[in-house]
Amino acid sequence: IFDCLRGRLLPQSGQIIMSGVDNHIDALKNAQRMLIVACGTSWHAGLLAEYQIEELCRIPVEVEYASEFRYRNPVVNKGDVIIAISQSGETADTLVALESAKAKGAFIFGVVNVVGSSIARLSNAGAYTHAGPEIGVASTKAFTGQLAVLTMMALKIGYAKGAITEARYLQLMRELYEVPEKVKEILKDTSNIQRIAAKYKDATDFLFLGRGYNFPIALEGALKLKEISYIHAEGYPAAEMKHGPIALVDEKLPVVFVATKDSYYEKIVSNVQEIKARKGKVIAVATANDEIIPGMSNDIMFVPDADEVIAPLLSTIPLQLLSYYVGVAKGLDVDKPRNLAKSVTV
């Protein structure tokens, strides 16, 4: 397993981290449905997991904000698998939501950073990310650690269920293990991202757009910018733009596209055209060998080529760095953003 932001392998092997999955593989692969419950950044990791699990395991998944789930009267059936995602393992909304679901007979699987935390203890089984607690308040390495664990889970469950072939399973696992090296590539030179941050640091609004696996990454990019640089940002599925947000686009609006080469590529190219036609400033995260998106963008951040299931682990890194450099350029304390608590326990 690895700490993407630092591009290094952590000592724990994937095998140890996945022992919770291996030991409960029958409960997981036979689930009639899965509910993913989380808050904030962890919720975005859950949204990506929904896309991956439905694609690779063919199990229906719903993703819920714990802060809503705990107060409404959701249908929870005995045998439902609830995947609880939390960096701190202490978030009150998530904890309370899980307590009531567990009382209704759900099987709770925790994906948690902090060992021995309340959510880890409440879970029937789980997988620690082993990325350790965040040093700052905003979740960064916790997010990439969660994505790594959830991707591995989806692969293991899908393979055990026979929903993916052995060849596809091995290909994606191999790509997952190549991520640290690819992150190192991104980190070799961050001066370009720093330059882009300096150029747009005084913008009052940002729009982040992505499709498919990159949609949750767009949401997370927007949240990170809000959290650590206090710039209003919205994340949207690029295909939803025409249903409203397009009204916001003018020559002052930076629009960040998460536009790596995947099965949505041609569609996202036309979304970029729509923004350009309205004079929006296009900043794109694109695949290193892309020859179309760079020519259409005002500014570009490259990531190495990867399968679309794995690519989000890479495309999130430039966005985390962009928020970081905008925050630093504005003279803000990026480790302790105003009004935010490391774990929200009330």
Ligand code: F1P
């Ligand atoms: C959830 C969360 C974080 C966010 C902030 C407040 O925490 O929303 O994603 O960065 O720290 O809490 P957790 O349940 O993942 O610990």
